[in-house]
Amino acid sequence: MDSSSVWVIIPAYNExxxxxxxxxxxxxxxxxxxxxxxxxxxxxxxxxxARNLPVHVLSHPVNLGQGAALATGIEYxxxxxxxxxxxxxxxxxxRPQDIGTLVNEVVDGQVDVALGSRFLTSAxxxxxxxxxxxxxLATVLTRITTGLKITDAHNGIxxxxxxxxxxxxxxxxxxxxxxEILSEIARNKLVYREVPVKIRYTTYSKAxxxxxFNSINILFELLIGGKK
Amino acid sequence: MTPVKIxxxxxxxxxxxxxxxxxSLTVIKRVVAFLMFFILLTLVLFPDLxxxxxxxxxxxxxxxxxxxxxxxxxxxxxxxxxxxTIVLMTDITKLSRxxxxxxxxxxxxxxxxxxxxxx
Numbered sequence: 466m467d468s469s470s471v472w473v474i475i476p477a478y479n480e481x482x483x484x485x486x487x488x489x490x491x492x493x494x495x496x497x498x499x500x501x502x503x504x505x506x507x508x509x510x511x512x513x514x515a516r517n518l519p520v521h522v523l524s525h526p527v528n529l530g531q532g533a534a535l536a537t538g539i540e541y542x543x544x545x546x547x548x549x550x551x552x553x554x555x556x557x558x559x560r561p562q563d564i565g566t567l568v569n570e571v572v573d574g575q576v577d578v579a580l581g582s583r584f585l586t587s588a589x590x591x592x593x594x595x596x597x598x599x600x601x602l603a604t605v606l607t608r609i610t611t612g613l614k615i616t617d618a619h620n621g622i623x624x625x626x627x628x629x630x631x632x633x634x635x636x637x638x639x640x641x642x643x644x645e646i647l648s649e650i651a652r653n654k655l656v657y658r659e660v661p662v663k664i665r666y667t668t669y670s671k672a673x674x675x676x677x678f679n680s681i682n683i684l685f686e687l688l689i690g691g692k693k
Numbered sequence: 694m695t696p697v698k699i700x701x702x703x704x705x706x707x708x709x710x711x712x713x714x715x716x717s718l719t720v721i722k723r724v725v726a727f728l729m730f731f732i733l734l735t736l737v738l739f740p741d742l743x744x745x746x747x748x749x750x751x752x753x754x755x756x757x758x759x760x761x762x763x764x765x766x767x768x769x770x771x772x773x774x775x776x777x778t779i780v781l782m783t784d785i786t787k788l789s790r791x792x793x794x795x796x797x798x799x800x801x802x803x804x805x806x807x808x809x810x811x812x
Contacts, residue, residue, distance in 0.1 A: 519800035523793040529786055537790045638786060
């Protein structure tokens with residue numbers, strides 16, 4: 466398969482500080498990937514900066530949340546005849562080479578979805594004890610609610626076969642989308658495999674990323690939000 | 694008439710007026726607004742009536758009855774507003790997504806058309 470039919474979706478909200486570096490690293494790794502930056506109503510010129518690079522830029526007129534931005538990017542990629550759709554973060558936590566691993570898993574490994582996991586091999590460095598406990602709890606909750614046996618429920622790096630991602634119904638605009646994607650994988654009985662990836666915890670990404678208290682919000686969103 | 698009755702009646706009149714100035718209101722809603730107004734007006738003028746009703750359904754005082762029911766009513770109101778917010782949010786999401794998909798900014802030179810292999 467030609468790697469130009471691999472579409473990498475990057476939701477970005479006020480990431481002007483790091484977006485260039487993240488995109489450059491990604492394009493250096495594989496210049497033929499189609500990269501879609503979904504600017505989620507940023508106020509710091511993230512979209513304008515991204516437009517200077519050879520990537521697709523979509524802009525939400527208002528801030529909707531990471532889940533909504535991902536869904537927009539996925540829809541766009543599918544319309545452009547993507548064969549593999551990858552979700553990736555804009556904050557520089559993820560390594561481009563892990564995309565290669567995940568894509569190979571989908572292309573050669575005959576799975577519908579390849580999910581990145583921080584915990585498959587050795588424990589990641591720089592992760593706080595509290596965060597590790599919460600992520601562990603999230604996997605237990607995922608197992609109870611969806612039956613999926615995974616080691617990392619809230620990792621944003623994933624690769625989907627186009628036919629598989631088309632089946633997902635995504636309604637969670639905010640952070641609960643990560644759990645929603647998993648429950649959709651379970652509902653559609655997609656074939657999935659976890660793949661070890663590395664997450665780089667930088668000072669920037671720690672400041673931007675999920676505070677551990679937000680897990681309560683995510684739970685709340687899942688219980689009440691989104692669905693009518 | 695005690696001052697509190699005057700304040701309450703004035704308040705009821707203002708609320709009634711706020712309802713009735715809305716041109717889009719259906720006839721049924723107008724009638725309901727009037728009915729509510731007269732029921733509340735009666736309760737303000739003859740507060741002992743509420744105690745009568747309260748005793749009838751097993752509540753000690755009229756004030757308590759009003760207190761319980763106003764809480765239930767407010768809860769219903771919050772739920773219906775919350776549901777409406779979700780509907781609105783869903784619509785805004787659709788709208789934003791349509792706009793975003795209509796105006797994509799594509800990379801200048803179409804790259805990746807070479808036969809790079811990802812394998």
